[in-house]
Amino acid sequence: MLEEMEPNTASPSQVRRFIRDGKWKNHTSGLANGYVQCNLVILPEPQANDFLRFCQLNPKSCPIIAMSTEVGSPYIDVGAEQPADIRFDIPKYNIFVDGELQTQVSNIDEYWRDDLVIFLLGCSFSFEEALLADGIEIRNITQNVNVPMYNTNIANVKAGELAGNLVVSMRPMLAKDAIRAVQICSRFPSVHGAPVHLGDPSLIGISHIDKPDYGDAVEIKENELPVFWACGVTPQNVIREAKLGFCITHSPGCMLVTDIKNSKLSVL
């Protein structure tokens, strides 16, 4: 009898084991509710040093949840008894060579090298959960689409070869919910924190709010404001634009599921 994962009730460790065993190949949205899911960036050591500086200088788009303690080790602490094995514990990976997406793979065993450094970055799933728990509607969830994301004219602080503009995600809401969202998200700096902008999109260089650069458009009602958060697509773009020789990331939506409770990220 084939063992099957029950998506609504599986623990984070169970989710990782199913993924590791090749029994779950889909995106991870909605799995292990209440637990932190992370964006992944893997770089060789010299570029990893630049990237660490970039994260330090641009913490709103690149909030580090965890990183390698030992260069070349594929194991990383995710708050569980056993560490995650980053080569196998994500359903789908993107392999970049010279800044170009070369292939998508379901494990990175054959790409692993002794000079690689792992970065786990916070993801909006965590703060979306906190907003939903407060009764705030998240339009992209209601409409069951990917969150709309936009290039902006807000420059990131440069680190080595890594530069470029901030990418933002957008969620429309009533002004009173936007104010509440600032309060809630301020408690979670490691998953992008408070919004970076709200209201007129053109003030941050967005000319077509109905045509996102990534993800899907969502409805903005007459009485709503667009609210913009720093987005985890920013570091991926920056890395690709710098045409780094070699880089591995997760594939969009296929995150690393950790055993860290979302509420543990709250600073207040």
Added chain:
Amino acid sequence: MLEEMEPNTASPSQVRRFIRDGKWKNHTSGLANGYVQCNLVILPEPQANDFLRFCQLNPKSCPIIAMSTEVGSPYIDVGAEQPADIRFDIPKYNIFVDGELQTQVSNIDEYWRDDLVIFLLGCSFSFEEALLADGIEIRNITQNVNVPMYNTNIANVKAGELAGNLVVSMRPMLAKDAIRAVQICSRFPSVHGAPVHLGDPSLIGISHIDKPDYGDAVEIKENELPVFWACGVTPQNVIREAKLGFCITHSPGCMLVTDIKNSKLSVL
């Protein structure tokens, strides 16, 4: 030689003493920087009970900093060695009879009665100081005018005869400063707390942003949003509209200066 108050350096106790002795008859804005200044409402006991309930139900517009511990006592604790004497320690008072402003007086000695209850309510001076300290421009201060205030269509929760709509004050700012203002003001619930609205004024029933119902209009720049806070004019309006038989308030801008540090009001 006449003793004169040095407005920039006088302590809160010195300010109250000068006012008590009739040596300071002006508004209190800018005096005893760093210390809480309060709105005043004095009501006879039965109406005071309604008003206390009204404050409890509408804490954003009516945040109680202190109230009488003993009905009929004119003394009230303001965080100093000696209590304030509410009959003399404010430069100018408004006397209302049947909801109408009857007269303005420099002390209320002859109006004092055994059935009166004192309420001290938080005032925007405290959060404006916190915003300024963070480098956020407060337009009404820059333009040296009174803050613009507006009637809204947001209903207060009714308590006895006390009802009516919320009055808001407005400060225009960049979106990023508005977001920061939500963070800063959320720490100060007893001086109106986070804004109640931002962006489109018509959504809260304000049709002419350039024509405030109270105070003065201020410039709103192209790249700014109007940001709205619950305002201490709300309880005064509510009391007047209820045509309560007798009520004493401070005159606008002539507040009770306390020895409570603004920073002590921060909940975080």
